[in-house]
Amino acid sequence: MRDSRSSRIRWLLRSGELVEIGGPTDARCCAAQPTSAPAHPSTTRLLTAFAAIYLIWGSTYLGTRYAVESIPPLWMMGVRHLTGGALLYSWTRWRGIRAPEFRDWKYPAVIGTMLFLGGHGSLAWAEQRLPSGIAALLVATLPLMIVVLARVWGTEPPLDRRAVAGLVLGFLGVLVLFGPSAWRHNRELNPLGAGAVLWGTFIWAAGTIYMRNVRMPESPLLSASMQMLAGGASLIVVAALTGEARHFRFAALTARSVGALAYLIIFGSIVAFSSYTWLHTVATPSRVATYAYVNPVVAVLVGWALAGEPVGPFTILAMLVILAGVALVNAARHDEHEEASKGMEEYPTQAAAD
Numbered sequence: 001m002r003d004s005r006s007s008r009i010r011w012l013l014r015s016g017e018l019v020e021i022g023g024p025t026d027a028r029c030c031a032a033q034p035t036s037a038p039a040h041p042s043t044t045r046l047l048t049a050f051a052a053i054y055l056i057w058g059s060t061y062l063g064t065r066y067a068v069e070s071i072p073p074l075w076m077m078g079v080r081h082l083t084g085g086a087l088l089y090s091w092t093r094w095r096g097i098r099a100p101e102f103r104d105w106k107y108p109a110v111i112g113t114m115l116f117l118g119g120h121g122s123l124a125w126a127e128q129r130l131p132s133g134i135a136a137l138l139v140a141t142l143p144l145m146i147v148v149l150a151r152v153w154g155t156e157p158p159l160d161r162r163a164v165a166g167l168v169l170g171f172l173g174v175l176v177l178f179g180p181s182a183w184r185h186n187r188e189l190n191p192l193g194a195g196a197v198l199w200g201t202f203i204w205a206a207g208t209i210y211m212r213n214v215r216m217p218e219s220p221l222l223s224a225s226m227q228m229l230a231g232g233a234s235l236i237v238v239a240a241l242t243g244e245a246r247h248f249r250f251a252a253l254t255a256r257s258v259g260a261l262a263y264l265i266i267f268g269s270i271v272a273f274s275s276y277t278w279l280h281t282v283a284t285p286s287r288v289a290t291y292a293y294v295n296p297v298v299a300v301l302v303g304w305a306l307a308g309e310p311v312g313p314f315t316i317l318a319m320l321v322i323l324a325g326v327a328l329v330n331a332a333r334h335d336e337h338e339e340a341s342k343g344m345e346e347y348p349t350q351a352a353a354d
Helices: 002-015 029-030 043-067 073-094 102-126 132-139 144-153 159-185 192-211 222-241 255-282 292-308 313-346 348-353
Strands: none
Touching: 029 102, 029 292, 043 102, 043 132, 043 292, 073 102, 073 222, 073 255, 102 132, 102 192, 102 222, 132 159, 132 192, 132 292, 132 313, 144 159, 144 192, 144 313, 159 222, 159 255, 159 313, 292 313
């Protein structure tokens, strides 16, 4: 029994889920939950913040589809993240946060490249071929990929039966999403585009796991701005190397693409992300994580209502199956964390000794 609790404690320490053992919090904890955050935020402010990550992030998939209509995908994402990162970085410096040193850029640069070049770059390229709602449903497999990679990396304990059932259900939903349309090669689902979204989602999951195991800047907003700047720069470089920049013509820009890009920068990259960061200081991670269930539904409905994207029976069934799988996996992880925390409370002296 003691060995079981000891191994669970060590897992929590490695994964970053536990940062306090009977003493003062460390820098990572303080960065995640600044003392200036309100202890009891107003209901209005909470609802506004949740609405931002639910509705805005859910609608960014259609925004991306509109933006790439006349702007090359990598170039578009590069401009989005460079601009958003620069604005957010300037704001953090204006608030008095110390400028990072050169060595502080190492991990944010690597992670930003993985998340924004690998993740968002693949998504933008794929949305030239896929409806935005379908892309959102494929991205909904992100929590499932994170769980699998975390076990491979060794930062979380073995999966229980409920988590395994959730993984099987979630990836079964992806197969349902492909359904007969993939074999008919109609416009509802392009296999190449779907594969690009899944690949980008895998890279995003890998970057998320990697982030848990390296030391990032203490300020979450500064860290986010550095990641966006590095990711945006890498997107622009790759866009230039692949010839996107050479073929881009300002005269070909449409008002809808420009408006969509502005929406992605202001609302998707700044407003929603700031709300997401603030929510982590005043709400439990399980409550904040509910956006993973809402975003795909919002994306499907927005794509159907505003862009006339088809929502067939396979799309609806796949959405229900994928989200059910994600819910099972997240519930299993929540129970594991609760059990480990209780073990810490019951045996604090043993835990500290281990």
